[in-house]
Amino acid sequence: MNLSPFFNSYAGMYVAQSFCHSVIASIIADQAVKLWKIDDPGIRQRFRLIVVLFPIFSFPLYQVLNPGRSSVLFRLSALFDINRWLNMEIWGIIPFSILFLIVLAITSLIFLFQEMVPVLRHTLESKHAVHDGARTHADPFIERASNELSIETPEMLIVDDDEPVILSTTGKNPAILISTGLSKTLTPDEMQAALAHEIAHIARSRRPVLLVVFLLRVIMFFNPVVLVEFRRVVRNEEKICDDIAVSITNRPEALAEALKKFYTVRDAPGPDVERPLFTPVRLEEYSYNMQLDTRITRLEQNTPRSAGGRWFSFMIVILIIAGISYFVV
Amino acid sequence: MSYDREVNAVRSRAYGFLYFLLTVAAVIIVLKTLNWLPLVLQQDTMRRYGSVEEVKAKLNIKDLYVPTYFPQSITWPPSEILAQAKPYPAVLMVFNQAGKRDVALVISQTASGAFSGNEFIKLIKITETVPYHFKDGTALLEVGTCKNDEPCSRLSWTEGSYRLTAVMKSPPFELIRIAESMESMLH
Numbered sequence: 001m002n003l004s005p006f007f008n009s010y011a012g013m014y015v016a017q018s019f020c021h022s023v024i025a026s027i028i029a030d031q032a033v034k035l036w037k038i039d040d041p042g043i044r045q046r047f048r049l050i051v052v053l054f055p056i057f058s059f060p061l062y063q064v065l066n067p068g069r070s071s072v073l074f075r076l077s078a079l080f081d082i083n084r085w086l087n088m089e090i091w092g093i094i095p096f097s098i099l100f101l102i103v104l105a106i107t108s109l110i111f112l113f114q115e116m117v118p119v120l121r122h123t124l125e126s127k128h129a130v131h132d133g134a135r136t137h138a139d140p141f142i143e144r145a146s147n148e149l150s151i152e153t154p155e156m157l158i159v160d161d162d163e164p165v166i167l168s169t170t171g172k173n174p175a176i177l178i179s180t181g182l183s184k185t186l187t188p189d190e191m192q193a194a195l196a197h198e199i200a201h202i203a204r205s206r207r208p209v210l211l212v213v214f215l216l217r218v219i220m221f222f223n224p225v226v227l228v229e230f231r232r233v234v235r236n237e238e239k240i241c242d243d244i245a246v247s248i249t250n251r252p253e254a255l256a257e258a259l260k261k262f263y264t265v266r267d268a269p270g271p272d273v274e275r276p277l278f279t280p281v282r283l284e285e286y287s288y289n290m291q292l293d294t295r296i297t298r299l300e301q302n303t304p305r306s307a308g309g310r311w312f313s314f315m316i317v318i319l320i321i322a323g324i325s326y327f328v329v
Numbered sequence: 330m331s332y333d334r335e336v337n338a339v340r341s342r343a344y345g346f347l348y349f350l351l352t353v354a355a356v357i358i359v360l361k362t363l364n365w366l367p368l369v370l371q372q373d374t375m376r377r378y379g380s381v382e383e384v385k386a387k388l389n390i391k392d393l394y395v396p397t398y399f400p401q402s403i404t405w406p407p408s409e410i411l412a413q414a415k416p417y418p419a420v421l422m423v424f425n426q427a428g429k430r431d432v433a434l435v436i437s438q439t440a441s442g443a444f445s446g447n448e449f450i451k452l453i454k455i456t457e458t459v460p461y462h463f464k465d466g467t468a469l470l471e472v473g474t475c476k477n478d479e480p481c482s483r484l485s486w487t488e489g490s491y492r493l494t495a496v497m498k499s500p501p502f503e504l505i506r507i508a509e510s511m512e513s514m515l516h
Contacts, residue, residue, distance in 0.1 A: 004416040005441060024356065031352040036345045071448035072375065072411055072421065080360040084367035084374055087416045095416070320353055328360065 003097040007086050010063075013070060013329075015104065015222060016082045018055035021325040022225040025051040028324075032317045036310075041239035043310045048236065049213065050318060051229040056219050058325050069329060079327035104222040111221045115230075119214070142176070145196050145248050149203035156195075158183065164262060168198040170205035185261050193245055193255035200244035204237065235291060242295055256299035259292055373414035380406060381422070385514060388414040392489055394438050395422075398510035400503050402426060403433050417441040418491075423449055426498075434497045434507070440490055450496040452481050463509065464488075472501055484508050 006012040029047045038044055062069050075081045086097040139156055146153040154174040159165070161179035164186075168176045176198045186194060204210065213233075220226040246252045367374050378384045385393050390412070399405055408430075409423040419439040423446075426433040437446040455473035461484065462468075468486035475481040475498060482501035485494045486508070493511070497504040 002416050002441075008444075024360075027356055028353065032349055035348045035352065036342075068448050072444070072446060073448055076375070076377065076411065078364070079357065080364045084364065087374060088367050088371050089415070324353070324357065324360070 003095065003101065004083075004087060007083055007097060008070075010070075014059045016086065016100075017059045017325075017329060018220065019104075019223055019225065020080065020082050020328045021058045021321075022051055022055040022220070022223055022229070024324055024328060025054050025321045026225050026229055028321050029317055032313065036313055038310065038313075040310075041236045041243065043314075045233055045236040045240065046310075046314060047317065048229055048233045050314075050321065052213065052217055052220065052226050052233060054318070054321060054325075055223065055226065056216055058322070062326055069326075075329050078329045079324065081329050083329075103224060107224040107227050108222045111227060116218070116221075139195070141192050142195055142199065145199045146203075148248055149199060149244070151199070151203045154199065154202055166194050166198060168201050170202055174202045174205075176202075182261075186258055187254075189249075189251055189254040190258035190261070193249050193251055194258045196245035196248040197241050197255065199248075200241035201237075203244070204241065238291070239295060239298065242299060246299070252299040252302050256296045259296050259299070262292060371415065375411060375413035375419070378410040378412055381410065381514065384410060384412045384420060388412055388418070390414060390418050390420065392491065392513040393420060394436075394488060394491070394493060394511045395514050396436070396507045396510045397512055398506055400507070402499075402503075404428075408432075411446075417444070419444040421446040432498070434495065434504075436493070436495045436511075438488075438491050438493050440492075446494070447496070450475060450481060450498060452483055452496070461505070463505070468508070470501055470505075 003012075007016055029050050032038070033044055033047050038047065066074075068074055075083065086095070086100060088096045090096065090099075142156060143153050152174070154168065154176050157175055157177045159177050159179050162181040163179055164182040165179035166176070166182055168174060176195060182194075183191070217226065217230050242255060245255055249255070368376060373388055378387070381393065381395055384390065404425045404427050407422040408425045410421070412420040417440040419437070419441070421435065421437045421444075423432055424434040424436075425431060432449050435446050435449040437444070452471060452473045453475055455471050457470075457472040459470050459472075460467045461470040463484075463486060466486060468484050471483040471485075473481055479498055480500050481496065481498050482504045483494065483496045484501070484504055485492065487493070488511075493508075495504055495508050495511075497507070
């Protein structure tokens with residue numbers, strides 16, 4: 001099976017080159033964050049967004065700047081030509097291009113079922129959102145926090161559930177849902193910290209920039225690097241909301257204690273249930289707990305929150321990524 | 330104390346930038362190495378060759394077409410030869426003007442439409458496209474101009490399983506004579 005004509009077409013070149021550019025962007029942005037000790041989740045997210053957004057535009061932009069970039073001559077003198085690898089054959093039988101396409105196909109399926117379908121379902125549901133649960137009177141703390149973040153005060157609903165659950169819906173009528181189990185577990189200070197975190201999520205979801213990023217990210221549905229990096233961006237969002245919550249309550253320890261309660265409950269093994277360590281659910285829980293761990297540590301250490309900036313470093317990283325990627329075809 | 334802290338902060342930032350630059354250099358070296366590896370692992374991938382004979386010997390391309398007629402204005406041997414056998418056979422020969430470094434003629438032979446050597450001589454404006462009866466078949470003759478309004482012409486035809494294209498910086502007369510003289514090179 002000869003896939004060479006596809007990878008020599010504009011569509012094929014876009015797919016292959018955007019993959020290469022995202023790998024380069026990922027390595028460089030990651031190293032910049034590590035070596036320059038960038039701890040602020042907002043700035044980290046900005047660096048990670050380069051990996052998600054840059055490969056969308058790089059190939060068309062380079063082609064406009066230099067239409068001869070796809071020529072044989074340019075490819076021969078390029079820093080890296082992915083077609084050399086795609087044209088190679090394993091044991092003279094299986095072309096690398098087939099393996100590459102399989103990876104892209106798996107990524108597309110993961111994207112479809114783990115990102116696209118849930119997002120569409122959430123969007124459709126939130127359009128006709130009638131939240132189950134008992135409405136409570138407007139909480140003065142929620143009103144104050146919402147005012148601070150310049151958003152409408154969300155509804156607060158109590159759901160009858162023994163599990164500790166708190167979540168926010170971010171549709172037209174945002175609401176915060178709290179389980180009765182959680183309201184019994186958290187102290188008033190911890191509850192305020194948790195509520196502030198959810199209000200921060202609602203406020204952040206009001207920013208059109210995040211919606212635009214997701215819509216653009218859809219273009220890279222096939223790209224495994226973007227898939228991973230977008231998840232890191234989303235995980236960063238939790239830390240950003242932690243920081244916003246702390247800026248409202250000034251009580252990082254209260255949020256850390258609240259998070260610990262989620263951690264311990266989730267981690268507690270059931271009395272009669274024995275589960276092997278490496279089932280998908282167990283791994284998911286492990287990853288969830290790891291993430292909680294880092295958030296708790298950050299809050300306990302009370303990592304100073306920077307006021308943003310690092311634009312110079314950010315521009316240097318973009319320029320270096322763009323400069324190298326130009327010679328990667 | 331505060332002065333020491335400041336000095337340490339500046340030093341730490343400088344090391345950070347230095348390590349970052351080293352990382353960038355490492356990325357470039359890795360890319361270069363990854364680009365070079367396929368040339369070692371697979372001999373028939375696209376690369377430059379020194380002579381037509383070398384292409385014939387190394388790539389085992391059955392029919393390699395070369396012109397037997399050359400006007401005096403063009404230099405033999407080709408100044409540049411690019412060729413590959415996989416994923417499909419393709420050969421590109423670039424000829425310079427006699428006594429100059431300017432590209433005067435480009436001949437490409439390929440088993441796939443995905444390959445073109447048009448970047449060497451670009452026909453910016455095509456004034457005439459006509460079918461031309463040639464070697465018991467029909468070729469496509471395009472006449473026009475290249476950069477600086479220089480007259481250029483291109484002839485494309487099929488020979489066996491290959492598509493051949495010859496582009497020249499001249500009116501079509503010499504190009505047709507060169508194309509008509511092209512024959513498969515014998516071992």
